Amino acid sequence: MAKRSNEPFLWLLCSACGVVAALLIPIHLFLFGLAFPLGWLRAPSYDQALALARSTLGRVYLLVFCILPLFHWAHRFRYTLYDGLQIKHLNELVNTLCYGAATVGTIAAAYLIWRIP
């Protein structure tokens, strides 16, 4: 009998990260991508933005916000490559690229958030 796959972990990760992405990203994208640049709402000043970001809560929030959706992307994009480009046989390469990219993003996010003055 084959050992059970470890895919459940990745599926749970994708699901949890998908929920976080669904809950938080739309409002952020609306505010920072449209409302502020187009002047519909008053954007926070540099000092206000910095104050928000440098607080402990702010840093933790930004960590969660930047890291989790990347892993959601990694899992979904991996399967889209399997089905779209039919490269399931290259699964080791695809897995490394997808989860690797997410890991690189995680390190970049952690570094940047740590460097907030």
Added chain:
Amino acid sequence: MLRYNEYPPKGYRVRVSTYWWIGRWAYLKFILRELSSVFVAWFVLETLLQIHALIGGPAAYADFQAFLRHPVAIASNVISLFFVLFHAVTWFNLAPKAMAIRLGGKRLPSLAIAGPNYIAWALASIVVAWLILRG
């Protein structure tokens, strides 16, 4: 195909085209739904760039704000917003399928599970917006 099953198929086989997903609207919708994750990751990148600008000081931050006002940036964010909303809506609508919760002998309707998710989404958005806008 590189892999074969135990019962090698006799008979005529059509090789599945790389563009199998264009032929049917349902398949196209599926691929678009999956590709919405790319726009999710793209906005995370935008956020990282914004944090980088924040670290750089007021001038760098102002430069980044100006960059976001560029028509190409606005257009790409409009498209991203559409896909991110598409991700959220399809996600909350599909999540109940995995949960067959039975209460009193009848299965809970999908709305009973999707509904609270939508409410949580609205609440999270309001709280985040309030925190950012109050200054």
Added chain:
Amino acid sequence: MAEQITLEITRYSPERDKTPSVASFDVPLRKEWVVLDALNYIKDKVDGSLSFRWSCRMGVCGSCGMTVNGEPKLTCATFLTDYAPGPVLVEPLRNFPVMRDLIVEITDFLAKLAKVKPWIIRKKEMPVSEGEYLQTPDQLDAYRQFSMCINCLLCYAACPVYGLDPLFAGPAALALAQRYNMDSRDEGKNERMDILSQHDGIWGCTFVGECTQVCPKHVDPAGAIQQYKLTAAQEWVKSLILPWGGK
């Protein structure tokens, strides 16, 4: 209503043809006729060599699945008048090798059905003297929907993952496994989990959802697979927390 409708039907004879071709037939357009009636009309009156599977002609045997105008359908449940003025393109079911005309090779599917152990597994059978296994209507309801499958293979024809990777177990097999997992009389959840919590089992599914859309019996195989994934994930977490017990 027009007198006739044209059917364009895939013909393929492995002895004669290298690739399938399309032949046109005109059949009477009768209000109550289904595509299967048209095929039988052609076989009886026009070309006796036309080959196709059918049996009950009322949507319970699962034999007559074919691709009609690009959609997987039971030809006994697809009315000609819905396609008037036509033409109606009738092809064999997608994602399966074609043996002849509209007949496809389904050995792979039958092997997969057997693989999921579609029977009640008990650690110890109750002796007959103790009577039947009792089941309340609510317990029956928990798996009833998944037991409605007629093995018509429309879901396999609609599933892009199965089309791309023939090793994938497929919607009907996984829904059948879930039918037994949810049966209160069954004790074989763990055995099936070992077989199916694999890349060519439940984890190959990306929830396209087309299988549920085309199912003529409303079995909802996509729902069955997602529920199974959740169960597998819960079992995985349990195995982390309680590696020695839990079974």
